[in-house]
Amino acid sequence: xxxxxxxxxxxxxxxxxxxxxxxxxLALGAxxxxxxxxxxxxxxxxxxxxxxxVADDLGYSDLGSYGGEINTPVLDKLAQEGVxxxxxxxxxxxxxxxxxxxxxxxxxxxxxGNMAELTAPNQIGKPGYEGVLNKRVTSVASLLHDNxxxxxxxxxxxxxxxxxxxxxxxxxxxxxxxxVGGGSHFDDRWNVEWQIxxxxxxxxxxxxxxxxxxxxxTKNYTDKILQFIEEGRGDGKPFFAxxxxxxxxxxxxxxxxxLRRYKNRYDEGWDAIRKQRLSxxxxxxxxxxxxxxxxxxxxxxxxxxxxxxxxxxxxRKMELYAGMVEYMDDQIGRxxxxxxxxxxxxxxxxxxxxxxxxxxxxxxxxxxxxVGSFGFxxxxxxxxxxAHNSLGRKGTYAEYGPAxxxxxxxxxxxxxxxxxxxxxxxxxxIRGPGVQGAGGINKKAILHVMDIVxxxxxxxxVHHSSTYRGRKVASVQGKSWVEMLAxxxxxxxxxxxxxxxxxxxxxxxxxxxxxISWLYRPFGTEDWQLFNLTNDPGEQNDLSDRYPEKKRExxxxxxxxxxxxxxxxxxxxxxxxxxxxxxxxxQQSDSYPPFRGLEALPYKKLIEMMSGKxxxx
Amino acid sequence: xxxxxxxxxxxxxxxxxxxxVSLSSPAVAVDDGARAYWKARDGAHVVxxxxxxxxxxxxxxxxxxxxxxxxxxxxxxxxxFLGSYAYHFTLFDRxxxxxxxxxxxxxxxxxxxxxVVQSQFLPPGVARxxxxxxxxxxxxxxxxxxxxxxxxxxxxxxxxxxxxxxPTWTVDAAIMxxxxxxxxxxxxxxxxxxxxxxxxxxxxxxxxxxxFDAGHMxxxxxxxxxxxxxxxxxxxxxxxxxxxxxxxxxxxxxDFTRSFYGSLDLLYRRGFESEIxxxxxxxxxxxxxxxxxLNFQVTDNFVMRAGYSSNVIGDDNLDNSVFRIQFVYGWHxxxxxxxxxxxxxx
Numbered sequence: 001x002x003x004x005x006x007x008x009x010x011x012x013x014x015x016x017x018x019x020x021x022x023x024x025x026l027a028l029g030a031x032x033x034x035x036x037x038x039x040x041x042x043x044x045x046x047x048x049x050x051x052x053x054v055a056d057d058l059g060y061s062d063l064g065s066y067g068g069e070i071n072t073p074v075l076d077k078l079a080q081e082g083v084x085x086x087x088x089x090x091x092x093x094x095x096x097x098x099x100x101x102x103x104x105x106x107x108x109x110x111x112x113g114n115m116a117e118l119t120a121p122n123q124i125g126k127p128g129y130e131g132v133l134n135k136r137v138t139s140v141a142s143l144l145h146d147n148x149x150x151x152x153x154x155x156x157x158x159x160x161x162x163x164x165x166x167x168x169x170x171x172x173x174x175x176x177x178x179x180v181g182g183g184s185h186f187d188d189r190w191n192v193e194w195q196i197x198x199x200x201x202x203x204x205x206x207x208x209x210x211x212x213x214x215x216x217x218t219k220n221y222t223d224k225i226l227q228f229i230e231e232g233r234g235d236g237k238p239f240f241a242x243x244x245x246x247x248x249x250x251x252x253x254x255x256x257x258x259l260r261r262y263k264n265r266y267d268e269g270w271d272a273i274r275k276q277r278l279s280x281x282x283x284x285x286x287x288x289x290x291x292x293x294x295x296x297x298x299x300x301x302x303x304x305x306x307x308x309x310x311x312x313x314x315x316r317k318m319e320l321y322a323g324m325v326e327y328m329d330d331q332i333g334r335x336x337x338x339x340x341x342x343x344x345x346x347x348x349x350x351x352x353x354x355x356x357x358x359x360x361x362x363x364x365x366x367x368x369x370x371v372g373s374f375g376f377x378x379x380x381x382x383x384x385x386x387a388h389n390s391l392g393r394k395g396t397y398a399e400y401g402p403a404x405x406x407x408x409x410x411x412x413x414x415x416x417x418x419x420x421x422x423x424x425x426x427x428x429x430i431r432g433p434g435v436q437g438a439g440g441i442n443k444k445a446i447l448h449v450m451d452i453v454x455x456x457x458x459x460x461x462v463h464h465s466s467t468y469r470g471r472k473v474a475s476v477q478g479k480s481w482v483e484m485l486a487x488x489x490x491x492x493x494x495x496x497x498x499x500x501x502x503x504x505x506x507x508x509x510x511x512x513x514x515x516i517s518w519l520y521r522p523f524g525t526e527d528w529q530l531f532n533l534t535n536d537p538g539e540q541n542d543l544s545d546r547y548p549e550k551k552r553e554x555x556x557x558x559x560x561x562x563x564x565x566x567x568x569x570x571x572x573x574x575x576x577x578x579x580x581x582x583x584x585x586x587q588q589s590d591s592y593p594p595f596r597g598l599e600a601l602p603y604k605k606l607i608e609m610m611s612g613k614x615x616x617x
Numbered sequence: 618x619x620x621x622x623x624x625x626x627x628x629x630x631x632x633x634x635x636x637x638v639s640l641s642s643p644a645v646a647v648d649d650g651a652r653a654y655w656k657a658r659d660g661a662h663v664v665x666x667x668x669x670x671x672x673x674x675x676x677x678x679x680x681x682x683x684x685x686x687x688x689x690x691x692x693x694x695x696x697x698f699l700g701s702y703a704y705h706f707t708l709f710d711r712x713x714x715x716x717x718x719x720x721x722x723x724x725x726x727x728x729x730x731x732x733v734v735q736s737q738f739l740p741p742g743v744a745r746x747x748x749x750x751x752x753x754x755x756x757x758x759x760x761x762x763x764x765x766x767x768x769x770x771x772x773x774x775x776x777x778x779x780x781x782x783x784p785t786w787t788v789d790a791a792i793m794x795x796x797x798x799x800x801x802x803x804x805x806x807x808x809x810x811x812x813x814x815x816x817x818x819x820x821x822x823x824x825x826x827x828x829f830d831a832g833h834m835x836x837x838x839x840x841x842x843x844x845x846x847x848x849x850x851x852x853x854x855x856x857x858x859x860x861x862x863x864x865x866x867x868x869x870x871x872d873f874t875r876s877f878y879g880s881l882d883l884l885y886r887r888g889f890e891s892e893i894x895x896x897x898x899x900x901x902x903x904x905x906x907x908x909x910x911l912n913f914q915v916t917d918n919f920v921m922r923a924g925y926s927s928n929v930i931g932d933d934n935l936d937n938s939v940f941r942i943q944f945v946y947g948w949h950x951x952x953x954x955x956x957x958x959x960x961x962x963x
Contacts, residue, residue, distance in 0.1 A: 264781070309776035387830035389783055607775070 047148075048433050049348040050240045050456055051339070053332060054101070055325075056094060056156060056182075056249035057416060059358030059408020060425045062325055067281030067410075069265075069273065070322045074333035075352060075429060080439045082350070082431025083485070086286055088447045089510070092416060092423035092503050094181060094249075094355040095158040097449055101355075102159070102170070103137035104453025104464070104476035108502065108565040110137045112159070117181070117193065118504065120570025128566050132160030133170060138468040140453045141171030144240045147462040152228040153177060154221040155244030161200065168205025174232070176203045176224035178217075178246065182363070184383075185246060185253035186394040187215040192251075192367050194378035216255050218247045218324070222331040226338050233342065240456070243335065244355075248324035250363055250399035251383060252317060254392045255327075262322045266315030269303020270403040271296070273318075274410050281410070285441050287537065293411030294422065294538030298522070299583040300403045308603055313388055317400040318407070320392040349432035349459060351452060357423040360405030360415030364397050365581070366574070413539040414523050417575070419501040419508040420539055421515075434459060436487035445491035446510065448499050450478030458482045498554075500561030504573040509554045509561060515539070516554040522579040528555055647671075647939055649840060650924070651868040651880030651910050654764060654789050654821040656713040657705040659774040663947040667699040669723075673937040691730070697723035697757075707772045714765045721757030721799070726750065727807045740806045740853055753807040755800030762793035764821070776951075783829045791819040791842075803851040813857075814847035817864075831914075832875035838868040844889075855893050862889040862902065868910075876914035882926055883907055905930035906939070917952065920945040 062068040065079035091097040091107060099112035107113060108128040114120065116131025123129040133139065141151040153172040158181045160166060167175040183191035183199045189211060191199040201208035203224075212220070225243045232239065254261075266273060274293075281287045296302065303311060332352075339345035368379030383397035391398040405415035405422075412421035428447065431438075457464055458480045466475060479492035498511035506524070508517040513534040520526060529542040530551045544551050561567070647669060657663070673693045703717035728750045731743060743749050769787030773779055799810025819842035826835040844862040863886070870880040885905035891898050908926020915921055922945065927938040 260783075307776065309780045312777050312780045385832075387828065387832065388780060389830045390828040390833055393828060 046347055047238045047460055049238045049339075049344055050144075050460070051335065051348050051350045052101075052240070052242050052244075052452070052456075053350065053352045054098075054155070054242070054244040055328060055352070055354045056244075056246050057356065057359040058248060058325065058354035058427070059405065060354075060412065060422075060427055061277045061281060061286070061410050062322075062358070062408050063329075063427055065284075065429065066427050067277045067284060067286050068408075069276065069280075070325045072326060072329040074329045074336060078336075078350060078352065078431050079429045082429050082435055083437050083439075084286070084441045085428040085430075085445055085447055086441060086443045087445060088353065088426050088428035088449075089424050089499060089501075090353065090356050090426045090449045091501065092356050092419050092506075094156070096503060097355045098157075098159055098244075099133050099137075100448075100450045100478075101353075101452055102133060102139040102141065103474070104140065104450050104457075104478045105137055105474045106450065106477055106500075106565040108567050109474045109477075110134060113566070113568065114503070114570060118574050120568075120572050122571045123568050126566075126568055129568065132162075132165045135471060136474050138464075138473045139170045140456055141167075141240060141242065142468065143171070143457060143462050143464060144460060145171050145173055147460065148237055149460065150174075150228075150232045150237050150239040151242075152225060152232070152239060153242040153244065154225040154228070155217075155242070156181070156246045156249075157244075161196075163205075166202055166205060168202065172242070174204055174228040176208075176221065176228075177201065182246065182249045182251075184251065184394065185217040187211040187213055188382075188394055190378075190382040192363060192383075194367065194374040197378060197382070216253075218245055218328050218331050219255075221245055222334055226335060229338070229344075230342075233344075238347075238460070240460075243332075245328050245331075247328045248321050250359060251396065252320035252324060252392055252398040252400065253394070253396075254320055254323045256393070258323045258327055259320070259392045261326065262319035264312065264315070264319075265322065266318040266404075267308065267312050269306065269311045269315070270300075270318075270407050271303045274407045277407065277410050285443075287411055288534075291411055292536045292538050292540050294406070294413035294540060297402055297406060297414070298585045300406070301586045303403075305586075307607070314401070314403070316388060316391060317398050318404045320398060321400045321404065321408075323392070347433060349434065349456075350430065352427070352429040353449065353452075354426040357412070357414075357416045357418075357425065358405040358408035359399060360402035361417055362401070362581075363399060411538050414519075417504065418519060418523060419503060419506045419517055420519065420523065421533070421537060424501060424508075430481075430485060434482065435485045442484075442490065445481075445484055446493050446497075446499065446512075447481065447491075448478060450476070451481055451492065452478065454478050454480040455482060455485075498557050498561075500558065500565070502562070502567045502569075504575050505569050506573075506575065507558060507567075509557045511554060511557060514550055514554060516551060516558065520573065520575040520578055522582065530554070647941065648866045648882060648884040648906075648908075648926075649819075649821075650922070650943070651838065651870045651882060651912070652836070652878075654715075654787075654791070654823065654838070654840070656715070656766060656770050656773055657947065658779055658949055659705060659707045659713070659772065660951075661705040661947055661949045663701075663703045663705070663945060665699075665701040665703075665943060665945045667701070667941055667943040669695070669697040669699060670940045671695040671697065671937065672939075692728045693725060695723060695725035697721060697725075705773075707774055708765055710774075711772060712765045712767075713770045713773050714763065717762045717764070719760045719762070721759075721809070722755065723757075723809065724752060724754035725807055725809065726752045729806070738806065738853075741804065751805060751807045753800065753802075753805060753809055755809050756798075757809045758795040758797055758799040758811055758815075760793055760795045762791055764789050764791040784823075784825045787823050787825075789819075789821040791817075791821055793817040793819070797847075803854065806853065811846075811849060812851060813849040815845060817842050817844045819843075832872050834878070835871045836868070838866075838870065840864075840866040842866070852893065856895070858892045858895075860888050860890040860901065863887050878912050880910040880912070880924075881907075882910055882924065884926065885930065887931075903931040904928050904937070906937070908939070918946055918948055920947075 062070050063072045063075050065076040065084060093115055095115055096107045096112045099107045099110035103110040111130040111132050111134030113129040114123055119129055119131055145151040151172045153167045153175040157167050157177045157179050161179050167177045179200045180191050180196055189199045191197060225241055229239055229241060278293055282289045339348055364379060367375045370376055385396045386398060390396045409415055409422040412425055414420040414422040416423055454476045459482060464476050481492055483489050484492050495512045498509055501508045506519045508515060513532050515531045515533050516528050518528050528551060530544045530547060531539045532543060699719060699721050701717055701719045703715050705715050708714040731745050731747055731749050767788045767790055769784050771778060794816040797812050797814055801808045801810040801812040819840050821840040823836050823838040827833050842864045846859040849857040865885045867883040868880045870878055872878045887903050888901055890901040906926040907929045908924055910922060910924035912922045922943040925940045
């Protein structure tokens with residue numbers, strides 16, 4: 001080969017190589033540009049901030065903007081300025097939801113295939129059942145922090161206790177966190193789990209040895225998030241703030257001056273309040289008129305069968321719950337006011353959700369049910385006090401029980417822990433840049449907590465890669481809401497898209513209006529049931545016999561869900577013996593025979609008739 | 618939620634009423650007692666039996682024995698029994714009230730130094746300089762007291778009223794009247810009865826702290842009162858008159874457990890200056906006692922209480938101490954019926 005030929009070939013190589021390199025560079029540049037270029041969502045030349053607020057065990061209908069009677073002016077205003085969604089789904093329990101909330105993928109992949117505390121023997125050690133947010137996923141905080149965001153967390157973590165599992169290790173540069181699932185809201189810190197008698201707290205990744213004497217969870221979590229934002233705002237970087245309250249999770253605790261804020265507000269009883277809520281929900285358009293609300297659970301008496309005194313005592317618990325919700329609303333107002341003061345409110349995407357359905361289980365009984373156990377000893381030492389007037393104060397234990405949980409979840413069936421609508425529906429309010437349709441209620445979108453990660457990342461212009469710091473990570477299963485929020489579509493999901501749940505062996509699939517669920521007795525049949533949620537959000541009418549083909553289709557999707565996410569049905573479940581732990585069925589009918597009319601009698605008269613004289617009430 | 622259990626629990630709160638049950642003990646020599654003006658449920662009955670041991674020594678000051686005689690320069694020992702019955706009701710369907718009947722009885726022994734005692738106090742036939750002792754026993758003057766809440770306590774007629782009851786400030790008015798039918802011998806220096814009408818008007822006040830649940834209750838109580846005495850026209854053949862006796866009684870009470878509370882007690886008395894046949898004798902009374910009371914709820918119905926107090930303020934020349942033990946039994950129709958439903962023994 002002659003020199004000229006060589007030179008010619010070299011020039012050709014060079015040209016080709018240059019062209020290739022140029023193409024590669026341009027391509028990479030384009031990819032990079034696509035990855036990093038934020039949408040035109042925030043203020044000019046600014047990427048949006050994110051304030052993700054999570055309430056703990058808040059019911060679907062508790063907020064005023066969702067039909068509740070609880071005074072929540074701040075969140076109601078947020079709903080008026082933003083958009084409410086009616087069909088937003090979470091998991092039936094908290095850590096499971098949180099794993100999906102932060103990873104954007106299914107809990108069986110993210111490490112919370114089951115709650116750590118309740119993992120079945122055959123699930124232990126299996127991928128997806130680590131009981132912590134595992135390394136198969138990356139957290140939205142890590143991605144945002146790597147891409148120029150300040151990442152702050154204040155509140156409940158419940159996704160791991162070890163140093164490499166805590167918020168600071170999973171992308172939050174600043175944090176003030178309680179690492180466990182629930183316990184005292186005061187400085188005494190007792191945890192409901194006897195294995196960890198005192199709730200562990202961390203601040204910026206370091207253990208917190210002592211809480212301030214005047215510590216009250218909701219207030220101090222708010223203080224901390226404000227502190228973090230304030231201390232970090234000097235450099236002009238946007239922030240992702242994860243404000244994850246432990247309210248209104250039991251034990252129901254309140255500062256003294258809030259204890260009687262709702263005094264006697266709930267003496268009417270759960271039936272009356274539930275009816276009023278449903279009426280308001282229909283009026284404001286959260287649910288359709290004429291919907292089939294779930295029946296009162298079979299073991300709960302109608303409240304009109306209870307004497308006024310019993311209703312006062314039962315109502316006291318709901319009073320405390322309502323107080324906790326309003327207190328949280330009030331504290332959220334502090335955050336909004338601060339953001340307005342520093343000029344960041346309009347550039348902040350605010351997302352408000354609950355982590356699961358309202359709590360109707362008896363958590364204390366679950367912990368302390370076995371006399372002679374450490375759980376019992378722990379309860380004896382720390383949360384035995386439940387005297388009526390003491391409830392809500394430090395050192396007491398109260399939850400509001402299944403009847404009020406049903407009120408919080410009207411019109412849905414059952415409550416936290418179950419994959420019924422009552423365990424998995426949550427309020428969702430979004431406001432901020434990129435969110436159109438202020439004051440609207442979106443009833444067409446079927447949304448899932450996994451969607452929040454891709455939504456936030458897209459708004460921030462951050463790409464979710466298949467690897468993170470050299471390790472392979474699971475892809476996001478959620479769907480971005482950006483187009484929906486912009487008003488381009490009604491829902492990120494088509495009629496073919498579907499969602500799946502499995503927890504404690506209960507399982508469900510929703511596709512469009514249809515849902516199948518498999519629940520343990522007594523709430524389910526331990527077989528698949530089919531419901532049409534449009535007409536029957538209360539899941540009262542099993543349509544299996546009428547639409548066998550639809551049922552088969554959805555059961556096939558369940559098989560797909562199980563395979564896709566590595567679901568392992570546990571050899572035991574906390575709900576296997578649910579029936580034994582519940583009272584016998586009440587025998588009273590609400591209105592039969594109709595001519596008896598006892599409900600129409602004024603209580604005073606009724607009691608006087610019974611007792612023969614005053615003093616018998 | 619087990620509604621049956623809840624119903625039982627609510628009814629069981631009526632037993633809490635028994636904890637509140639206490640009885641004021643209107644007798645001049647002792648205080649009413651801690652938590653004496655707490656209200657029980659409308660329709661509650663309470664009986665109480667109380668034993669009091671009084672030991673009083675006066676040098677040159679005035680003091681009074683159980684029959685309220687002025688006995689300067691004396692030493693008195695008394696063993697008294699106070700029986701009481703109280704009924705809690707609602708006056709005009711608005712004011713929680715208690716009507717109580719008290720009957721005092723027992724014995725008193727008095728030693729007088731006749732060298733220094735005023736002549737008016739020497740019984741007939743007793744010469745100055747001689748040693749002199751006298752004893753008396755029998756019934757005292759029965760008293761009836763009506764206590765009406767003026768502020769802070771709603772009617773406690775129904776269970777729901779009790780469940781909603783969370784007092785902070787409460788103010789009562791109480792009026793007591795003694796009927797002079799007790800043992801009295803005009804020739805004796807020492808008597809258990811007084812031979813005169815007397816009574817008391819009181820304004821019991823209290824402030825509650827913390828949750829109003831057994832095991833958590835704390836209170837500060839103050840009862841200012843004034844005793845008014847009629848004229849005894851046959852005191853050793855003379856006419857005895859006394860100025861009003863001003864009294865302030867205070868307690869700080871605190872629950873240690875659900876069935877056990879303690880009280881720090883203060884009783885201060887002043888006034889009661891005497892005139893015999895229109896002539897003033899001796900000084901006015903000025904004495905304050907501090908004491909401690911322990912109260913133990915034995916059963917839903919039954920309470921035991923013991924207390925001791927001694928003078929620590931006021932006239933240095935007057936020593937007195939009071940020990941008492943009290944048994945209180947309260948009942949309410951519904952509380953008893955609840956036990957039937959629960960299959961409990963009475």
